Amino acid sequence: MYFDVADECVVPDVMHDVLEGYLPYTTKLMLNYFISTRLFSNDDINSLMSNFDYGFEAISIPSPLTSTILQSADKTRLGQTTSQMWTLGRMLPVMIGHFIPQDDEHWVHYIQLLDIVDLIFAPTVNPETPGYLEVLIEENLEQFVTLYRESVLPKMHFLIHVPRLLARLGPLVRYWTMRYEAKHQYFKSLATHMGNFINVTFSLAMRQQSYQCYVLNSDSGFCFKSQIIGKGENITVQATNFKDQLSSYSLTEHDMVFCTQTAEVSGVKLKTGVAVVLSAEDKSHAKFGIVKNLFVVDNELILALHALEILEYSVHHHSWIVEESDRRSVMSAKSIPSRQVLTLRPIRDTFLKQFFVTLKYSL
Structure with missing residues (x-):
């Protein structure tokens, strides 16, 4: 009947909702639970992380998890960047899976969350994916409240809308802000190293435009070399x-x-x-x-x-x-x-x- 801006136009940013919301929140609660049951210690986790073969993920090796971070009041803070959190989430089952008993409810819940993350970040979408994802997200959120007795954050609630928008808009990684954040990181690093604080915005703009001129005049331009x-x-x-x-x-x-x-x-x-x-x-x-x-x-x-x-x-x-x-x-x-x-x-x-x-x- 009427045009609904929220329903028709607003695209969720799965990078913030998942990698800076639900995934670090659940990872933190899950690790604290297993540490409290003495399946492993904080030192065990950091030792495994430091000796782990990350392979092609070596560009985003997770930072050590200190006890201060694990016990901090900030629910979604794990001391990781977005790309580090994605790497940590996917690698944890191989790192610590041998410590965890089969069919442990907290572990089953975490693995189901990783299944959800894999589907959300896929660059292609099958016709049956949205319906299957809707069931997984509903079950996972309900189980989260049951297991951890914690409130659902707004970023977690936003996931309820992901299957519908996935069906309407296609793969949501095509709309996420990861690439914008990566470009922003370039400016932050440049501002720190150029040592000019008189007119920072002008200096950054000149450096950026000079770089773009170089790229456009190079053999490859904006494209990858084949x-x-x-x-x-x-x-x-x-x-x-x-x-x-x-x-x-x-x-x-x-x-x-x-x-x-x-x-x-x-x-x-x-x-x-x-x-x-x-x-x-x-x-x-x-x-x-x-x-x-x-x-x-x-x-x-x-x-x-x-x-x-x-x-x-x-x-x-x-x-x-x-x-x-x-x-x-x-x-x-x-x-x-x-x-x-x-x-x-x-x-x-x-x-x-x-x-x-x-x-x-x-x-």
């Missing part, structure tokens, strides 16, 4: 372990290919030893491969892969458990269905070559 190849060497196809697979590119054993350990394609950084998504239909049909070599054939980057055998999806660790197989394949880097580059993390207390694979967001 392909950046690292150092390497030319070898024969016969010298590789993928001569049969490379034959699909009309290469003989005596042909030369360029072999490198690192490369970047459309902003996606790749290197040997990382895992990539080979099939991104949904969680139940996911397929992964480990990059063994990177070849350049006719200026095209080719990934030489060993398939990762999926043993199971560990809900308790919010990760897949995989094992490297001998099945080999090659594929163009431009054909990777997902931009997620994943780190293989060895499973504790096992002599088998089994690894955890944790996604950054839902497929």
Whole structure:
């Protein structure tokens, strides 16, 4: 009947609502609960955090969790930046999951919250996602009040509207303020280091415009370079372990290919030893491969892969458990269905070559 501004126009900022609201609030309560039950100590957490292999998440390694921060009155304060909080939330199940009993109610609640976060931050939305997400959010909020006897914050309440807006507007990460905050960080860092406090806004504007002129006059402009190849060497196809697979590119054993350990394609950084998504239909049909070599054939980057055998999806660790197989394949880097580059993390207390694979967001 009437145009409702709040219903039609207001887009939620999932960065603030989740990464600076519900996730740190719940993480803080959950850690304090387990510390109080003596499953682990604050020192145990910090030791695990400092020795953890963050892989590609190393640019946002979480800060130590002091007892002062954990006991502070600020409910959503954990001493982390937004990107650090996202990393900490996703990595905690692999870090401390071995301490937690199976089916612990507080842990099940936290894992369900991570499922919600994965769905909200996914860059694509399936038709069934909003309805499923609505059920998860309702259950999770109800369980939060039951378990922790705490009030629901406004940022938590805003999540109720996420499924409806997700269906109407599409992936909400396309509207979040993360990129604006990143640009703001550039100005804050610049203001600190340039040492000019007479006319700060003028100095920042001049530096910004000078930088934009440089970018516009560079070869790439605003766009990623389509392909950046690292150092390497030319070898024969016969010298590789993928001569049969490379034959699909009309290469003989005596042909030369360029072999490198690192490369970047459309902003996606790749290197040997990382895992990539080979099939991104949904969680139940996911397929992964480990990059063994990177070849350049006719200026095209080719990934030489060993398939990762999926043993199971560990809900308790919010990760897949995989094992490297001998099945080999090659594929163009431009054909990777997902931009997620994943780190293989060895499973504790096992002599088998089994690894955890944790996604950054839902497929």
